[in-house]
Structure formats: structure tokens, C-alpha cells
Amino acid sequence: MALNAEESGRLAALLGGHAEQVTQRWTDIVASSLRGRLSHAELRRQVEDLHRAIVGAGEQGAIDLSAEHAAELRAALSELSRGRARQGFSATETTISIFALKDVLADLVQGSATADALHDYVAFSKLVDELGLFTFESFVRTRESLIADQAEQLLELSTPVVKLWEGVVAVPLVGTLDSARAQVVMERLLQTLVDTGSPYAIIDITGVPAVDTQVAQHILKTVVAARLMGADCIISGIRPQIAQTIVALGIEFGDIATKASLADALRHVLRLNGVETARRQPRRDV
Amino acid sequence: MERVPILKIGDILLVSIQLDMSDQTAVQLQEDLAERIVATGCHGVIIDITALDIVDSFVGRMLSTIASISKVLDAETVVVGMRPAVAITLVELGLSLNGIRTALNVERGMELIAAARADELDHQLDDDPDAETATP
Amino acid sequence: MTTGVDLGQPQAQAVRSDEDVVRVRQLVRTVAVAVKLSLVDQTKVVTAASELARNTLVYGGGGTVEVTTVENGRRKGVRIVFADSGPGIADLDLALTDGYTTGGGLGLGLSGSRRLVDEFEIDTSAETGTRITVTKWSR
Numbered sequence: 001m002a003l004n005a006e007e008s009g010r011l012a013a014l015l016g017g018h019a020e021q022v023t024q025r026w027t028d029i030v031a032s033s034l035r036g037r038l039s040h041a042e043l044r045r046q047v048e049d050l051h052r053a054i055v056g057a058g059e060q061g062a063i064d065l066s067a068e069h070a071a072e073l074r075a076a077l078s079e080l081s082r083g084r085a086r087q088g089f090s091a092t093e094t095t096i097s098i099f100a101l102k103d104v105l106a107d108l109v110q111g112s113a114t115a116d117a118l119h120d121y122v123a124f125s126k127l128v129d130e131l132g133l134f135t136f137e138s139f140v141r142t143r144e145s146l147i148a149d150q151a152e153q154l155l156e157l158s159t160p161v162v163k164l165w166e167g168v169v170a171v172p173l174v175g176t177l178d179s180a181r182a183q184v185v186m187e188r189l190l191q192t193l194v195d196t197g198s199p200y201a202i203i204d205i206t207g208v209p210a211v212d213t214q215v216a217q218h219i220l221k222t223v224v225a226a227r228l229m230g231a232d233c234i235i236s237g238i239r240p241q242i243a244q245t246i247v248a249l250g251i252e253f254g255d256i257a258t259k260a261s262l263a264d265a266l267r268h269v270l271r272l273n274g275v276e277t278a279r280r281q282p283r284r285d286v
Numbered sequence: 287m288e289r290v291p292i293l294k295i296g297d298i299l300l301v302s303i304q305l306d307m308s309d310q311t312a313v314q315l316q317e318d319l320a321e322r323i324v325a326t327g328c329h330g331v332i333i334d335i336t337a338l339d340i341v342d343s344f345v346g347r348m349l350s351t352i353a354s355i356s357k358v359l360d361a362e363t364v365v366v367g368m369r370p371a372v373a374i375t376l377v378e379l380g381l382s383l384n385g386i387r388t389a390l391n392v393e394r395g396m397e398l399i400a401a402a403r404a405d406e407l408d409h410q411l412d413d414d415p416d417a418e419t420a421t422p
Numbered sequence: 423m424t425t426g427v428d429l430g431q432p433q434a435q436a437v438r439s440d441e442d443v444v445r446v447r448q449l450v451r452t453v454a455v456a457v458k459l460s461l462v463d464q465t466k467v468v469t470a471a472s473e474l475a476r477n478t479l480v481y482g483g484g485g486t487v488e489v490t491t492v493e494n495g496r497r498k499g500v501r502i503v504f505a506d507s508g509p510g511i512a513d514l515d516l517a518l519t520d521g522y523t524t525g526g527g528l529g530l531g532l533s534g535s536r537r538l539v540d541e542f543e544i545d546t547s548a549e550t551g552t553r554i555t556v557t558k559w560s561r
């Protein structure tokens with residue numbers, strides 16, 4: 001599929017020899033396909049980069065996208081597709097920017113109606129197809145990693161850890177808790193204990209419809225880990241179904257404090273502190 | 287072999303572990319601490335492990351031993367500053383650090399020791415009828 | 423069971439003293455960071471390595487630790503091999519039980535480190551000694 005050395009040379013000469021005409025026409029075609037969503041100047045710069053990379057590759061011998069000396073060409077294509085993926089263009093809109101080169105080449109080749117010209121046009125077209133596919137793939141990769149990043153951000157957003165009171169933080173969990181999310185919650189809660197120096201944490205699961213063994217285990221481990229760090233957890237808002245699950249699964253909640261609601265849990269913590277201060281206060285006077 | 291320094295601050299011995307200890311260093315610390323508790327008559331020990339990026343079963347056992355020894359020597363030990371990743375790992379490893387008091391940071395650790403001493407004083411006063419009458 | 427392919431040369435560390443166990447921890451940490459394990463996963467694999475390297479020293483009479491970067495499709499990981507030519511482990515099931523120790527330890531080294539890694543494999547006999555291979559994959 002790659003071009004041999006002579007074909008590459010002719011392509012480089014053709015594109016290089018009509019540089020102004022090529023970039024102008026190429027930019028126009030791309031611009032009309034994007035209908036003004038990128039400025040003409042910016043498109044022109046992108047097209048000039050691609051043009052330079054293709055001519056450069058052709059002058060160095062056979063154009064083969066997988067070859068060492070095509071690194072610059074690959075970089076130019078990747079940069080174009082990454083940029084477009086970030087700006088929210090579709091895969092089609094992105095690859096058209098490459099396929100437009102075919103129209104430009106057709107115009108050029110038509111000028112010289114030799115038998116070679118037809119042969120070259122077919123070969124050049126195949127190369128453009130290859131460049132287009134490469135761009136498409138790199139576009140998809142960028143989109144995939146963007147989506148993965150967004151999923152992670154959503155996960156973080158959906159598990160807020162809030163400081164409820166001096167020394168008390170809370171995680172109000174809402175929605176389905178899967179193992180991955182439970183793990184994120186666990187780590188964030190423990191880090192917040194350190195950051196705020198809070199010795200109490202309330203895990204409120206009022207908004208959680210159901211838990212499975214794994215999730216229950218994650219919550220338990222969080223409580224034990226917090227204890228190792230010197231903090232106490234209270235679990236509030238356990239629904240009747242979840243209580244039944246916990247018992248049916250034979251999960252030991254042991255001596256972990258549970259309360260009906262977030263308010264009850266907070267009252268419990270404040271009373272714990274209140275009792276302690278009430279007991280300790282007169283001691284200082286002695 | 288490197289040695290972990292032990293500082294005396296007021297009535298408390300403060301050990302801030304700053305290096306990745308070899309097992310020998312850990313055992314040495316255990317011995318040094320017992321000696322310092324007796325020599326200083328301190329009633330509180332704070333072991334700050336904020337800088338430790340792992341605690342394995344050897345160091346875990348050393349912490350438990352230090353807590354037990356200091357109890358015998360009438361001192362309260364509090365381990366402070368355990369990192370979340372370390373705590374999560376210890377839970378998975380299966381180490382419960384039973385018998386060890388922990389606190390989030392040095393200040394909280396001091397409060398714990400003060401509270402424990404106050405409780406103890408309380409008991410002594412309750413148990414001792416002479417002391418009771420002596421208090422106005 | 424071990425899966426995935428090796429990438430590049432393993433890095434080796436002899437285990438002859440407890441200073442060497444410290445070096446094993448540091449080597450494993452470096453590789454775990456390089457393959458982009460999360461902080462919690464780094465901590466887990468370094469802790470497991472510390473336990474197993476100590477066993478190599480104490481029960482195996484010393485040996486070697488080899489650390490390799492591995493890959494399976496999308497994920498990278500760190501693989502560690504602990505090898506000694508000591509007496510071997512007579513009753514593996516027993517040795518893998520929480521709390522079992524013949525050396526006055528806590529008996530959590532083998533069982534606990536198995537929980538801390540994704541793949542865990544033991545080859546042991548009185549003739550060849552003990553060889554433990556563990557792998558932790560990035561998420």
C-alpha cells in the first residue's frame with residue numbers, strides 16, 4: 001500500500017511544485033466541510049503542516065507510514081486528530097480533512113493527461129486512504145482516553161466527602177455502589193480524615209438501594225482502616241433490605257456503630273464528645 | 287546500622303520514624319525506648335509514622351510489643367500519622383494492631399495520652415480513700 | 423498462575439542481610455511507580471515484597487529477588503520472583519494459614535501477601551528450595 005521511491009518522489013514534486021495552489025484548494029475544501037467551526041487561518045496552518053510533512057516524507061524516499069522516517073508525518077496526523085477530538089469534531093469531520101487531498105490531487109493530475117498520471121493518481125489515492133485510516137484510529141484512541149478520564153471525574157464528583165462539624169466528616173452515598181466506586185470512596189474518606197484531622201466519619205448509605213457482599217466488605221474494611229489511623233466511623237441510613245442482606249450474607253458488622261439517620265449519627269458523635277469534655281472539664285480545675 | 291532518635295518533650299517521648307527501617311533498626315528502637323521510658327520516667331510515648339510508606343508484619347509486631355512493654359512500665363503509647371494507603375494495606379494483610387492506641391496526628395495523640403492519664407488518676411483517686419478525703 | 427509477557431530485563435537483588443530487604447522494597451517501589459500502579463497498589467505490592475524477601479532471608483537462608491515489568495494487552499504490571507535454596511516448605515497449606523509460624527512471627531507473611539497481589543505462585547521442595555512468583559497489575 002505504501003508508495004515506492006519513484007512514486008513518492010513524483011508526489012513530493014507534484015505537491016511541492018504547486019504548494020500555494022494545493023494548500024489553498026485543500027484549505028477551501030476542509031473549510032466548507034467544517035462550515036466555519038474553525039477559522040480559515042487555523043485550518044490553513046494545519047493544512048500547511050500536513051503538506052510539509054507529506055512532501056518531507058516523499059523527498060526522503062518511499063512513503064511508508066510505519067517506517068522510521070515517517071515519524072514526522074505520523075506526528076502531524078496524530079496532532080490533527082487529537083486536536084479535533086478535543087474540540088468535539090466527529091470522526092468523519094476529522095478524516096475528511098485528509099481525504100480532501102484526493103480532490104486536490106485529482107485537479108492536479110487532470111492537468112497532465114499522460115498514462116503515468118492515471119497510474120500515479122491511483123497510487124496516491126491509496127496512500128491518502130492509508131493516511132485517513134491512521135488519522136481515524138488516532139482520533140478514536142484520543143476519544144477513548146477522554147471518555148475514560150471523564151468517567152473517572154464523574155466517579156469523583158459522585159462521591160463527595162464533606163466536613164459536617166469540627167472533627168466530623170461525612171460521605172453521603174447516593175446511587176448504586178459497585179466495587180470500584182466503593183474503593184474510591186474508601187480512599188477519599190480516609191484521606192479527608194487526614195487532611196481535616198477529623199477523628200469521626202459518618203458513612204451515610206440512605207441513598208444506596210442495595211449492597212452486595214463485596215461492597216459491604218469494602219465498607220467494613222474502610223471502618224477498620226479508619227480505626228487503624230485513629231478515627232471512628234459510624235454508618236447511618238441502613239435500609240431494611242440492606243440490613244437483611246448483611247445478615248443473610250453472614251457479614252460481621254461487629255462493634256461498628258450504626259444509626260438510623262445522618263442526624264442521629266451526628267448527634268451520637270457530638271454526645272460522645274460532649275460526654276468526654278464534660279468528664280474532662282472539671283478534672284482541669286482540680 | 288542506623289538508629290531512630292527518641293526526643294523527650296515535656297512528659298512525653300516522641301519517636302518520629304523518618305527512614306525505611308531495617309529489621310535490626312526496628313528491634314534496636316524497641317530496646318532503646320524501653321530504656322528511655324525507665325530513665326526519664328515519662329508516662330507517654332508517641333510514635334509518629336507519618337513518613338512511613340509501608341508497615342509490614344515485622345514493624346506491626348514491633349509497634350505492638352512497644353505498646354505492651356510501655357504499659358508494663360506505666361507509660362501509654364500512641365501510634366500517630368498512619369497513611370491511608372498503609373492502613374488499607376494492613377487491613378488486607380490481616381494485621382489488626384490489637385492493643386495499640388492510634389491517633390490521626392501528634393496533637394490528637396497528646397490529647398489521648400492526657401485523657402488516659404486523667405482517667406488513670408481518676409481511678410487511683412476512687413480506689414484510695416485517703417486521697418478522696420484529701421481532695422476538697 | 424502467571425499471565426502476560428515480560429518486558430525487558432529483570433532487575434536482580436541478592437538477599438543476604440536485612441539491609442537487602444530494605445533494598446528489595448526500594449527496587450519494587452521504583453518499578454511499581456514506573457508501571458503507574460496507584461498509590462494503594464504500590465503500597466500493597468511493596469508490603470508483600472517486604473514479607474516475602476524477609477522469608478527468603480530468614481527461612482530460606484538467603485537468596486535472590488528478581489523484579490520485572492510485565493504487560494498483558496492494555497495493562498502493565500510488576501512481577502517479582504523470590505528464590506532461595508533453603509529447606510523448602512513442608513506443609514504448604516499450613517504455611518498459607520493466617521497465624522501459622524515456625525519462627526515466632528505473626529504468621530501473616532505468606533497468607534497476607536497472597537491477598538495483597540493479583541497472582542501468587544509457589545514452587546517448593548526440600549531439594550530445590552522455595553520459589554515464589556507474584557504479580558500486581560495496574561488498574
Ligand SMILES: Nc1ncnc2c1ncn2[C@@H]1O[C@H](COP(=O)(O)OP(=O)(O)O)[C@@H](O)[C@H]1O
Nearest residue numbers: 477481482517523524525527528529530531532
Ligand atoms: N522461603 C521459605 N523457606 C522455608 N520456609 C518458609 C519460607 N517462607 C515461609 N516459610 C514457612 O512458612 C511459615 C509462615 O511464613 P509467614 O506467613 O511469612 O509467617 P512468619 O514469617 O511470621 O513465620 C514460616 O514460619 C516458615 O515456616
Ligand SMILES: [Mg+2]
Nearest residue numbers: 473477527531
Ligand atoms: Mg514471614
